[in-house]
Ligand SMILES: Cc1cc2nc3c(=O)[nH]c(=O)nc-3n(C[C@H](O)[C@H](O)[C@H](O)COP(=O)(O)OP(=O)(O)OC[C@H]3O[C@@H](n4cnc5c(N)ncnc54)[C@H](O)[C@@H]3O)c2cc1C
């Protein structure tokens with residue numbers, strides 16, 4: 001432990017953000033870098049707990065007290081080695097993770113938790129700045145070939161781990177660029193895309209091949225791919241969007257959130273797109289769905305120049321404090337206010353949309369809602385009930401549906417003959433990540449359903465271990481909680 005009295009001396013400090021009016025002018029990240037000494041003081045707040053609950057809160061099992069201590073002592077390079085021992089891409093999680101580790105931090109019981117996520121981001125940025133992150137190709141090759149399908153965080157993590165084990169890895173991605181939802185879902189103001197490119201360059205130098213515009217099952221034959229590789233790892237995500245099949249859903253002006261976000265990400269990075277322009281400029285926008293996707297739509301709409309942005313959430317408004325039923329160290333369902341929310345939005349909870357209204361030309365003019373309540377009956381799941389006489393009309397010109405995702409697409413499932421569960425996630429047990437087809441494995445959202453980046457990286461790493469073991473009879477690739485040899 002760095003400083004015994006650190007948590008008593010220093011208060012929690014996080015990065016400042018540029019003022020709203022300034023950041024809304026562009027799509028750049030807007031966090032203001034903290035001075036190194038201030039980050040080191042934050043590392044000093046860590047109590048090096050006998051049982052570090054932060055570890056169990058982190059799906060990667062990050063060695064948090066160890067890197068906090070190194071940061072406090074100014075040993076940034078060692079901190080970077082420890083961090084990379086369990087996380088291939090801390091630059092993604094350090095920016096985008098909701099930080100379950102911080103909700104589990106022991107200091108959080110009666111104080112503000114350690115700023116683990118921001119420390120992580122500062123470590124990895126320091127490492128890139130100083131050139132400590134360099135290609136580490138394997139010393140020898142096994143002669144085994146592995147195909148990874150999908151280049152989101154799960155696919156990238158699986159590919160890097162398998163390459164480290166000496167296998168020849170090719171990542172097949174149907175989009176024009178690598179990154180999955182990191183590139184085409186999440187807006188630049190949360191993570192600029194050169195952050196992905198910088199890491200992918202290192203991976204290419206390590207010997208990983210990337211085939212883009214390669215849609216397996218469409219322009220790449222799945223059976224040929226399976227035959228030509230010793231193992232296949234499916235990391236295609238959970239991309240089937242939930243719709244809202246109500247009256248007027250075909251109105252011009254009702255869009256799926258991912259169509260809006262993907263196009264905007266392409267526009268910001270100068271990529272061509274063929275679809276008609278989707279713009280929130282000058283519009284009264286209603287975003288239906290209160291999760292991460294909804295929040296990204298709010299930030300993007302405000303940057304487009306929307307006249308107003310309103311956000312509907314069907315669930316009731318959570319409390320700011322932990323609910324009693326979700327005590328520390330569990331992940332609590334509490335009210336989260338993102339940086340996009342702070343940029344301007346009216347948030348409405350306990351509301352359900354009943355119909356869209358359109359004019360004679362089919363253009364959206366508004367929608368009709370009702371209030372809802374969740375009725376709890378002991379032993380049963382809460383039931384949604386409409387509040388009588390609560391109907392309301394809202395004028396609007398654009399609606400973005402951010403209602404989540406229902407599971408994985410059918411193309412790969414059919415082509416490989418895979419079994420799925422009730423939610424259309426591809427079936428594979430956590431014990432080996434292997435599907436019902438012998439040399440086909442699955443990881444990330446495609447296995448667990450729409451989740452988090454940190455889980456996708458964790459799944460990619462776990463799956464890589466099992467693929468390596470399948471190919472070689474044993475594996476030195478670490479599993480979660482193994483404690484790997486530090487390597488960047
Ligand atoms: C708008 C939005 C915002 C989010 N924000 C956050 C956040 O802030 N923090 C967080 O932790 N999580 C966030 N998430 C969730 C997170 O992005 C996902 O959980 C994570 O990206 C899943 O990683 P993955 O690798 O499993 O799949 P994905 O990232 O979905 O990648 C799958 C890839 O596979 C490719 N693919 C699919 N089928 C084929 C095929 N047949 N052939 C070739 N390629 C194929 C796809 O094109 C895609 O590139 C967000 C999700 C969305 C939609």
Ligand code: SF4
Pocket residue numbers: 045046047048049052053054055064065068104105106107114116
């Ligand atoms: S739980 Fe919090 S205080 Fe304890 S070791 Fe982890 S980060 Fe440090």
